[in-house]
Every structure is written in structure tokens, then in C-alpha cells.
Amino acid sequence: MDIDTISEKIVAGDRRALSRAITLIESSRKDHREQAALLMERLKGAERQAIRIGMSGTPGVGKSTFIESFGTMLTAQGLRVAVLAVDPSSARSGGSILGDKTRMEQLSRDPNAFIRPSPAQSHLGGVARRSREAVAVCEAAGFDVVLIETVGVGQSETVVAEMSDLFILLLAPAGGDELQGVKRGIMEIADIILVNKADGDLKPAATRTCTDYAGALRLLRKRPQDPAGFPKAMMVSAMQQEGLEKAWEEMTALVEWRRENGFFDARREEQARYWFEQEVRNGLLARLETPQAREAMQDYAARVAEGTITPTVAAQEMLDGLKG
Amino acid sequence: MDIDTISEKIVAGDRRALSRAITLIESSRKDHREQAALLMERLKGAERQAIRIGMSGTPGVGKSTFIESFGTMLTAQGLRVAVLAVDPSSARSGGSILGDKTRMEQLSRDPNAFIRPSPAQSHLGGVARRSREAVAVCEAAGFDVVLIETVGVGQSETVVAEMSDLFILLLAPAGGDELQGVKRGIMEIADIILVNKADGDLKPAATRTCTDYAGALRLLRKRPQDPAGFPKAMMVSAMQQEGLEKAWEEMTALVEWRRENGFFDARREEQARYWFEQEVRNGLLARLETPQAREAMQDYAARVAEGTITPTVAAQEMLDGLKG
Numbered sequence: 001m002d003i004d005t006i007s008e009k010i011v012a013g014d015r016r017a018l019s020r021a022i023t024l025i026e027s028s029r030k031d032h033r034e035q036a037a038l039l040m041e042r043l044k045g046a047e048r049q050a051i052r053i054g055m056s057g058t059p060g061v062g063k064s065t066f067i068e069s070f071g072t073m074l075t076a077q078g079l080r081v082a083v084l085a086v087d088p089s090s091a092r093s094g095g096s097i098l099g100d101k102t103r104m105e106q107l108s109r110d111p112n113a114f115i116r117p118s119p120a121q122s123h124l125g126g127v128a129r130r131s132r133e134a135v136a137v138c139e140a141a142g143f144d145v146v147l148i149e150t151v152g153v154g155q156s157e158t159v160v161a162e163m164s165d166l167f168i169l170l171l172a173p174a175g176g177d178e179l180q181g182v183k184r185g186i187m188e189i190a191d192i193i194l195v196n197k198a199d200g201d202l203k204p205a206a207t208r209t210c211t212d213y214a215g216a217l218r219l220l221r222k223r224p225q226d227p228a229g230f231p232k233a234m235m236v237s238a239m240q241q242e243g244l245e246k247a248w249e250e251m252t253a254l255v256e257w258r259r260e261n262g263f264f265d266a267r268r269e270e271q272a273r274y275w276f277e278q279e280v281r282n283g284l285l286a287r288l289e290t291p292q293a294r295e296a297m298q299d300y301a302a303r304v305a306e307g308t309i310t311p312t313v314a315a316q317e318m319l320d321g322l323k324g
Numbered sequence: 325m326d327i328d329t330i331s332e333k334i335v336a337g338d339r340r341a342l343s344r345a346i347t348l349i350e351s352s353r354k355d356h357r358e359q360a361a362l363l364m365e366r367l368k369g370a371e372r373q374a375i376r377i378g379m380s381g382t383p384g385v386g387k388s389t390f391i392e393s394f395g396t397m398l399t400a401q402g403l404r405v406a407v408l409a410v411d412p413s414s415a416r417s418g419g420s421i422l423g424d425k426t427r428m429e430q431l432s433r434d435p436n437a438f439i440r441p442s443p444a445q446s447h448l449g450g451v452a453r454r455s456r457e458a459v460a461v462c463e464a465a466g467f468d469v470v471l472i473e474t475v476g477v478g479q480s481e482t483v484v485a486e487m488s489d490l491f492i493l494l495l496a497p498a499g500g501d502e503l504q505g506v507k508r509g510i511m512e513i514a515d516i517i518l519v520n521k522a523d524g525d526l527k528p529a530a531t532r533t534c535t536d537y538a539g540a541l542r543l544l545r546k547r548p549q550d551p552a553g554f555p556k557a558m559m560v561s562a563m564q565q566e567g568l569e570k571a572w573e574e575m576t577a578l579v580e581w582r583r584e585n586g587f588f589d590a591r592r593e594e595q596a597r598y599w600f601e602q603e604v605r606n607g608l609l610a611r612l613e614t615p616q617a618r619e620a621m622q623d624y625a626a627r628v629a630e631g632t633i634t635p636t637v638a639a640q641e642m643l644d645g646l647k648g
Contacts, residue, residue, distance in 0.1 A: 040634045269629035276628040279639030284608050297604070304600040305593035310364045315603030
């Protein structure tokens with residue numbers, strides 16, 4: 001595959017080239033990794049900027065329906081939308097989120113939309129790099145909005161937040177003490193909480209849930225990167241296509257404010273640093289993955305388990321061995 | 325400090341030697357680390373085994389009162405009890421859990437009890453190694469029970485579970501949907517859930533909470549290391565000293581069963597392997613902490629933030645530099 005050609009085609013909006021590039025990025029073959037690195041360097045020159053929207057929601061909140069409705073609304077406004085998924089659990093479950101495009105029937109046939117399921121990878125580090133690079137490729141391909149969706153598994157929300165300009169938490173209406181159902185960290189990550197299914201019988205519950213979360217968000221310390229009123233909670237009905245335009249207005253207003261106040265670029269720079277540091281760490285740890293290192297690790301581990309050597313001393317010897 | 329002497333004194337039950345040993349373990353000075361490693365090798369020979377009980381509970385559940393009552397009950401039975409804390413946040417907050425011994429007035433004056441606050445460390449890896457070694461020292465010193473308490477911050481519960489024979493989750497009575505307030509992972513870690521404050525006005529709420537958790541625990545897949553009925557939820561009142569004997573009976577019954585069925589030793593072996601692997605990983609990552617590596621990291625990070633190099637390529641160059 002010729003990197004110059006594929007790079008030009010991507011920038012020209014060729015969807016097949018885009019798909020092939022993402023496949024290249026997802027490959028773990030050494031030569032593919034090198035080609036991918038080259039491609040990323042090349043695409044950097046495109047200097048296009050999408051709004052990267054991270055999105056999380058546990059199964060059952062209506063994520064697919066939301067993406068279908070929201071994405072279709074955006075393309076109807078003339079915007080080009082890419083949808084990517086980050087799901088470190090997909091390797092385990094055998095499936096992958098977004099794998100079932102039939103749940104986004106309209107959007108998946110939309111010429112201005114591009115949907116890509118999560119790569120099948122066993123560890124979050126691998127998924128993270130591939131997703132981050134896929135976001136950059138979609139950006140270079142001229143998409144206006146890149147939606148990066150994840151399920152609330154382990155650290156996946158943090159990972160997605162680190163590649164997004166803003167983060168949306170999708171919730172379903174709930175009763176009583178449901179505030180506690182949301183992981184602690186996510187209230188700090190979320191810029192906008194959308195309470196979905198605000199329609200029919202669930203409308204009153206949705207209203208209550210939205211009020212509860214709005215109250216909870218007000219209790220959080222104000223973040224410098226937020227204009228007045230943010231983070232905020234809003235109601236939407238993906239099924240009835242209600243509240244989606246309003247949600248999009250809020251998103252763009254937030255992005256606009258951050259751009260004007262320097263937080264948008266600052267955040268992207270911070271994210272680039274973060275990913276660089278992560279890659280260095282992962283690269284160092286990869287030294288434990290050679291056949292010799294694995295064997296040595298196993299031998300020491302066996303002696304540690306027997307109790308003939310302490311973990312600390314065994315680790316020190318192992319590290320000395322890696323140096324030599 | 326002479327390691328042979330201090331080691332003998334610890335085994336003979338000398339409390340000052342024990343305190344000094346833990347101070348040595350907590351030091352990050354290179355010569356202290358070497359001495360500590362030597363000491364740990366020496367104490368391995370003591371071949372004493374305590375019951376290591378990990379314990380978590382968010383602020384407000386009455387953890388200090390529980391430890392005071394539970395520990396005092398144990399020493400009244402003639403058992404020697406050590407209490408250690410793992411709190412990676414203590415460096416940030418400036419304080420430390422267990423720092424305020426006045427909240428365990430009776431236990432802290434008890435000659436058969438030893439209380440040690442969490443070391444002030446900024447990162448969990450450091451706290452973890454020091455705490456794990458402190459547990460082993462207390463064990464060699466002949467304590468029958470080592471309580472390792474933590475607050476539910478980040479990964480600290482996992483860390484504590486990895487140095488414990490059983491894990492107790494302390495909860496307060498709550499209303500409605502409170503099940504969701506507990507972090508997902510902890511339901512898998514907990515062997516016994518104790519609903520504290522089952523007294524006075526809170527008794528009905530405690531009963532309901534206990535029933536709810538008992539129900540939730542029954543929904544979990546049975547773990548091979550559990551006899552029938554475990555994990556289980558029980559009510560206690562640390563303030564009224566109710567239910568503590570029963571809780572202790574359940575703990576010892578669980579430990580006994582695991583000993584007889586080989587799970588006790590198997591778990592300790594697994595934990596030793598885990599800590600060995602963690603130390604190797606941390607040791608590798610320490611290569612990024614030299615002045616030269618820090619400087620190179622900063623330079624690359626700046627270029628990555630500017631966008632003149634991609635995170636992937638920068639990371640590759642950085643890693644190549646570390647090799648040379």
C-alpha cells in the first residue's frame with residue numbers, strides 16, 4: 001500500500017481509502033505499524049479539525065437509537081459525521097459495540113456518515129491507540145463531527161475523554177437514588193448529561209432524573225474550561241427526535257466558548273502529551289513480552305509463589321537481567 | 325541498623341523494633357531499600373501466619389469505631405491485632421487515615437494491638453509495596469490478625485485485596501437504590517459485607533440494606549474459593565458492640581474452609597506472583613524517572629503538543645533513546 005496515495009485519497013474524501021487506513025491502523029503487524037506511523041505523520045499536514053465528541057452510556061440507555069437520530073440530524077444539516085467505538089470488552093464478549101449496524105439503519109446508509117465498530121483487541125491500551133489514530137484519520141478525511149462512543153467498562157470512559165473535545169453522558173430515566181448509579185469519575189468528565197427516553201410514560205421520571213443531575217452538577221466545583229451553566233443536564237428523546245437540535249446547539253456553544261478562550265487548543269495539546277506518555281510507558285512494558293522475558297518471568301514467579309524468594313528481590317533480579 | 329538484630333527482635337515481639345522496621349520499609353532511600361529487602365528475606369524464615377483481613381468503607385460508615393470495637397474484642401479473646409492503612413490519597417489531603425488515633429482510644433493503648441497509619445506517599449505503587457511489606461513484618465512479629473484498611477479511592481481496594489486473605493466491605497444503612505452506590509468491582513472482591521450502625525433509628529434501614537446486599541450477592545456467580553453461603557452480608561453495630569463476635573466467627577470459618585480446601589495457600593501464592601509482576605513493571609517504568617529521561621520526555625512532549633511530531637513517532641524515538 002502506497003502511503004502517499006492513500007493519504008491523498010483520504011484527504012480527498014475517498015471512503016474506501018479511509019476504511020483501508022483504519023484497517024492498517026488496527027493491524028498489529030510490525031510493517032503495518034510502521035506504515036501507520038508514516039500515514040499519521042502525513043495526515044497531520046491536512047490541518048483539518050472536527051469536533052470530537054466522546055459519549056458514554058451503559059447498555060439500555062438507547063445509545064444506538066441516539067446515535068442514529070443525532071447523526072441523521074447532523075447530516076441533514078449538511079455535516080459529515082464519523083462514528084467510532086471504543087470497547088475493550090469486545091474481544092472478550094466476542095461481539096463489538098456498533099457491530100450491529102442494523103440498529104443504525106438510516107445512518108449506516110447515509111453517504112455523509114461513516115460508522116466503524118470497535119477493533120477486536122484484548123487490552124485497552126491497544127484499543128486506545130487505534131481509536132485515537134482512527135479519530136485523527138477521520139478528521140483528516142474532512143468529517144465535521146467525530147462521535148466516539150463507549151460503554152462504561154473500566155477505564156474506557158477516561159480513555160475516550162482523552163481523545164475528545166467534549167464528553168456526553170447518556171442516561172436513562174431512573175427512580176429514587178439513581179444518582180449513585182453513575183461512576184464517581186464520570187461526573188467530573190461529563191460536559192453535558194443527556195437524559196434519554198424523555199417521552200411517553202417515562203417523561204416524568206426523565207424530568208426528575210434531569211433535575212437531580214442538574215442539581216448534582218451544580219454541586220461540583222466549577223472547572224476553568226467551562227462557561228457559565230456548564231456542565232449541564234438536558235432531556236432528549238432519541239426515539240421521538242426531540243431535544244437533539246438543542247443538544248447540538250449547546251455542544252457547539254461550548255466548543256465555541258472554549259475555542260475563543262484558548263481551552264480547546266490547550267486541551268488537545270494536553271491530550272497529545274498524555275498519549276505520548278502512555279505510548280512510552282506501554283513501549284517500555286513491551287520489553288516483558290519477548291519469549292525470553294516471559295520465560296524468566298515465569299521462572300521467578302514460580303519461585304516467588306513457593307516462597308523461596310521475596311517478590312522484591314525477584315523483581316530486582318529480573319530487572320537486572322533485562323538491563324544486560 | 326543491624327538487620328540480624330532487628331529481625332530477631334521483631335520475631336521476639338519487640339514493638340520498637342517493629343516500628344523501626346516499618347519506618348525502614350517506608351523509606352525511599354536506596355540504602356534503606358536494600359536493607360529492607362534483606363530484612364524481608366530474613367523474616368520470611370519466621371514462617372508465622374496471621375489472618376490478613378482487608379477492609380474498605382467510604383468515610384462516614386464508621387470505620388474507626390468498627391476497628392476500635394472489633395480490634396478490642398479480638399484482643400479480649402487473647403489475640404494480637406495489627407492495624408495498617410492503605411491510603412494513596414493521604415499525601416494529597418495532607419492527613420492520613422488512622423492518623424487520628426484518638427478515634428481508637430482504647431485500641432491504641434492496648435498492649436496487644438499495633439496501629440500504624442498509611443505512609444505519606446504520592447502514588448499507589450509506593451504505598452502498596454510498603455504496606456505489603458509491613459503486613460509481612462507484622463506477621464513475622466507474631467500478630468494473629470492483621471487488619472488492612474482502606475478508603476474506596478481509585479484502585480486502593482484492589483491493592484488491599486491483593487494483600488489480604490479475606491476482604492470485608494463496611495457499609496452504612498441507606499435508602500432505596502443504594503445498591504448502585506457500591507463500585508462494581510467491589511462486589512466481586514468482598515467476602516463479607518458488614519452493614520454497620522444497625523442500632524437505634526437506623527436499625528430498620530440497616531436491615532433493609534443488609535437484605536438488599538444479601539440478595540445482590542446471591543446473584544453473583546459462585547466463586548470456587550467460597551463455601552456455601554459466601555460471600556455474605558451481615559449487620560453489626562460497632563457502637564453497641566453487637567454482631568462483632570458473629571462476624572469474627574464467619575471470618576474464621578471462611579479462612580478455615582479455605583485452608584482445608586487449599587484455597588488459602590493458593591491465593592497467597594497468586595498474590596506473591598502478582599506483587600512480583602507489579603514490581604517488575606514499576607521497576608521498568610522507573611527508567612523514565614532519571615533526570616535525563618525526564619528531560620527527554622519533556623522535550624518530546626512539547627513537540628507533540630505543538631503538533632510537529634505525532635505521539636506515536638515521538639514515543640518510538642524516546643524508547644529508542646532509552647535503549648541506547
